Amino acid sequence: YTGKSGTQLLTENLMKLYVRDFQAVPVVVKEQSTVYEAIVTMFLEDVGTLFVVDDSVCLSGVLSRKDLLRASIGQQDLNTLPVNVIMTRMPNIAVCEKDDLLIDVAKNLLERQIDCVPVIKKTAKGFEVTGRVTKTTISRAFVSLTDDDH
Numbered sequence: 001y002t003g004k005s006g007t008q009l010l011t012e013n014l015m016k017l018y019v020r021d022f023q024a025v026p027v028v029v030k031e032q033s034t035v036y037e038a039i040v041t042m043f044l045e046d047v048g049t050l051f052v053v054d055d056s057v058c059l060s061g062v063l064s065r066k067d068l069l070r071a072s073i074g075q076q077d078l079n080t081l082p083v084n085v086i087m088t089r090m091p092n093i094a095v096c097e098k099d100d101l102l103i104d105v106a107k108n109l110l111e112r113q114i115d116c117v118p119v120i121k122k123t124a125k126g127f128e129v130t131g132r133v134t135k136t137t138i139s140r141a142f143v144s145l146t147d148d149d150h
């Protein structure tokens with residue numbers, strides 16, 4: 001018997017949940033894509049957040065459902081409006097890395113009131129997008145704490 005309390009054990013297990021073990025595949029569009037194309041991509045790929053990449057395939061923006069809705073109720077032609085006009089752009093993007101703890105990403109999602117962060121890898125050219133952590137990812141990790149195999 002270890003003498004550890006339930007809370008201590010729970011905290012110990014939380015500290016084993018890393019981004020790398022739960023991250024989802026990122027869905028990206030190019031800066032030159034139109035808002036129309038982004039909306040189609042969001043439906044086809046069944047995600048709530050798209051990441052926008054520049055010509056060197058580095059992170060330049062984020063598009064949420066509401067960003068696209070907002071653009072759609074404006075008097076603009078969605079077939080010609082490029083996503084880089086409406087996206088949230090670097091350097092104001094919250095990101096995480098594969099070796100981060102999920103609990104820290106979860107805190108960040110709550111603090112910034114966002115649904116999703118890209119998992120990035122720092123390169124000389126900028127941030128390469130390698131994954132995605134969403135509220136669903138956090139829920140899945142939370143549920144995994146009830147599995148016996150850890």
Ligand code: ADP
Nearest residue numbers: 062064065066088092093094113114115116117
């Ligand atoms: P929605 O707007 O569909 O409710 P979010 O809450 O995730 O989805 O997004 C709210 C706003 O924050 C949007 O304008 C979006 O572009 C921006 N946003 C989303 N994710 C991030 C992020 N990782 N970093 C910075 N801004 C973000």
